[in-house]
Amino acid sequence: MVDRYSGDPKIIVTQNGATIDYQGGQPVMDQGVENHGIMALLIDSGWCGNLLLPDENQIGSTFEQNAIGPGITLALLNDLQNLADIALSSPLFPDRVVEVTNPVSDQIKLVATLGPGTAPLELQRFGQNWQNQASNPAYRRIS
Numbered sequence: 001m002v003d004r005y006s007g008d009p010k011i012i013v014t015q016n017g018a019t020i021d022y023q024g025g026q027p028v029m030d031q032g033v034e035n036h037g038i039m040a041l042l043i044d045s046g047w048c049g050n051l052l053l054p055d056e057n058q059i060g061s062t063f064e065q066n067a068i069g070p071g072i073t074l075a076l077l078n079d080l081q082n083l084a085d086i087a088l089s090s091p092l093f094p095d096r097v098v099e100v101t102n103p104v105s106d107q108i109k110l111v112a113t114l115g116p117g118t119a120p121l122e123l124q125r126f127g128q129n130w131q132n133q134a135s136n137p138a139y140r141r142i143s
Contacts (some may be wrong), residue, residue, distance in 0.1 A: 007031045011038050013123050017137070033092060033114050037121045040087045041110075061087035067108055067125050077102055084110055 009020045009027035011034070021028045030036075036059070045060035053059075063083045069076065081100040088096050093114045101109050108125040 008035055011035050013038060013042070031118075033118055034121055036090075036092060037088060037112060037114055038123075040090065041084060041123065056091070059087075063087055072102055072106065072108060077108070080108065080110070084112065088112060088114070 007029035010030040011018050012021055040059040041061060041063045043060045044065075045062060047060045050058040050060060061083055063080060066076065066083060067080055077100055081098065084098045084100060085096075088098060095113075095115045097113045099111050101111075103109050110121075110123045112121045114121060
């Protein structure tokens with residue numbers, strides 16, 4: 001049985017930034033893999049926290065910067081697939097399966113299964129919303 005109180009509050013990426021879900025007043029916890037996966041994909045590879053980590057544990061990628069671009073092409077989907085696979089290459093995720101698709105004309109969807117028994121990590125770029133997020137990030141709107 002999994003201890004639902006272990007881990008960190010699970011980050012859930014939405015169309016307008018990120019949120020934390022609650023059940024019965026208690027935040028849903030990440031069980032140690034979801035947040036790491038999101039951070040590996042969405043934190044810039046130049047993140048200053050990497051200075052404190054050994055090389056094999058450093059995180060970050062250019063996945064988000066590439067996903068925010070204006071047009072979606074087959075080459076972009078292939079690039080994002082490769083970037084996501086590289087960003088999630090970690091001893092924490094030895095059996096990962098990453099799939100990047102284009103379900104609707106201006107959307108990019110990433111589904112990553114990070115190991116047996118884990119729920120899939122899903123991220124979706126909703127066209128103009130991600131471009132707006134790039135120019136006016138949610139963390140800047142918090143007062």
